[in-house]
Amino acid sequence: MSRAMVGMIAGMALGFAGYFGGFGAFLLVAALGAIGFVVGRFLEGDLELGDFFRSRDDRRR
Numbered sequence: 001m002s003r004a005m006v007g008m009i010a011g012m013a014l015g016f017a018g019y020f021g022g023f024g025a026f027l028l029v030a031a032l033g034a035i036g037f038v039v040g041r042f043l044e045g046d047l048e049l050g051d052f053f054r055s056r057d058d059r060r061r
Contacts, residue, residue: 010033018026041047 014026014029017029038047042049
């Protein structure tokens, strides 16, 4: 599935949540989507746990 299709589905889900559930539901769906994105990237191996705790100035050597 292309990234454009995934983005469209996510946008539609946020739109439905905002329309039927109000702004609180919109924020909840957006937050859970962001958490799911980070967990998915972590499970695929694109992110490491240390990426969240390492400072910007710390470079790998």
